[in-house]
Amino acid sequence: MTDRRASPPANPPPPTNGELARIFHEIGEMLEVKGELVFKNMAYHRAADAIAHWPEEIGRAYQEGRRPRIPGVGSAIEKKIEELVATGHLAFYDRLRAEVPPSLVALLEIPGVGPRTVKLLHETIGIESLEDLRRAAEAGHLRSLRGMTEKTEASILAGIEALARRGQRLLLSEAEAIVGTLQAELAGTPGLRSILPAGSFRRRRETIGDLDLLAETDDPAAIVSRLTGLPSVESVIGAGVHKASVRLLRGPQVDLMIVPPGEAGTYRIHFTGSREHNVRLRGMARDRGWSLSEKGYLRLGPDGEPLGEPGAELRTFPTEEAAYGFLGLSLIPPELREDRGEIEAALAGRLPALVRLEELRGDCHTHSDWSDGVHTIEQMAEAARRRGYAYQVLTDHSFSLAIARGLTVERVAEQRALVDALNARFAGEEATGTAPEASPPEGFRLLHGCELEIRADAALDFPDEVLAAFDVVVASVHVARRQPREQLMARVFAALRSPHVDILAHPAGRMIQGRDDLDLDWEAVYAEAARTGTCLEVNGSPHRLDLADLRARRAVELGCRLAIDSDAHRTGELDDVRWGVAVARRGWVEAPSVVNTWSRAELLAWVAAKPGRLAAAG
């Protein structure tokens, strides 16, 4: 039972940015179904997106009497935010919901059903829900409506079925596996010059809906027919001379776009997106007298319409770099194309030098079979060495995480002896020139660390004198994840403030499409991490990706250092660090902010410099 003894707070907590964004998106959808002016709907969706991505809590700012200038939020939506913050309600929203039931809005999710269809169904035969629609379609009641036939009924039923079995979005790593398979299956098609991924996969979003492929080819029909004929295709959604769409068996929809040879520049930009990024580019093109589409830049006449023949002028480009250059922009890395300031940065020539996988010199978070890993310490170290790393930090769990067979103080001491012995061997091999070729000049060392459990009562699993003996300490929360924010913050602060904790691992504690984030006051976490000189992790495990992109960006803005780690539990997972790099790049992170791009000596000096540390024993 919920504890109801506490009296209600005088001020209700303000809505979070996520809640505000959800409300304005929903308003946009309800207005769509109502048949409102399309630009009005768009305005609500645009404002909702801007709110969702805003770095500070807007509700709190309003409570404090501040009105951050958010692009896309004008006076009307500002007033609505005010009302929501002050009263917890929005009369306009409540009225709309009474008029357009949420179950009706949900029909928009059905593939092939848009706002006009929903409006028609509602107004003519009173459809209010998915179940209503299914029954009406099955009973053949839709064919009497304008523009609908038996075929429409069948396609709506198929859409409902597709919706029901439409799985969750793919993890980035799952998407990569499918893209790789498709590229291999389509390679060698006659006329095909290249087949490259685009869309949110290329932008490295953490989850992927549909997959987009671009085929640069002299023979469009051949590649379309090859794709639609693949045995892994469940159904063909559409197939023309410019594009084709299929759904894979137990897999995502795949959209294939045909690119004329030598004109890939604007095609790659267009189909990589994001939509918001493209809208900005088109606006810029229009301001300069051109209409931008995937085909290229089309010269506009004085009336703002494309010039007809003769005089029509289409400019195409073989590369993205040239196509961006036409607008005076430098090449924008795909990970940044979200209209989060990248266009302004490109105009000013101030795009960040995003961190690259090759710049990582070590991994600060790895496990072995001493706790919950699969491979031995030696196997893990050898795998890291073959990657060309200068170091790997072995961070098996501490004892209170019993489910992961966390190590006791005694086991830690035994483990250290093994680490020392391995390092002696590595040093010997480097001295005699028998180390792996990939070894860096500084050689490879296995550093001894731990993944220190932050317990439910905010106590840390090892005392300071034990912690002081580790090279690097990574701390994290695994248990009692649903505590109130105050308690969770106390635990995180306990770790950040310990002079012996160097890195806070997977700070949000989420599992993508599994577990929600810990309820933390993020601005306070970043501020304290920056103040104490504790590093925050970008965990590359494909279902974690934690910190997420926007958080990594905000943390660095507030002066935090990051570590990009694999959290590998087997040798093959060392490569997961590349997903962490992808997230960091989406977060505008540059190498100097990432501690594991530094040399081993620099890393160890940084660890030693944290104020208040006990000297390491012996």
Place this chain on the structure above:
DNA sequence: GCCGTTTTCGGCCCGACTGTTTTCAGTCG
């Protein structure tokens, strides 16, 4: 509903595919 060193009003990104309404609307990306 938002926005503006061209604009405080009149714009707001562009094209392919599908089905069917024999000339285009709806949906999607």
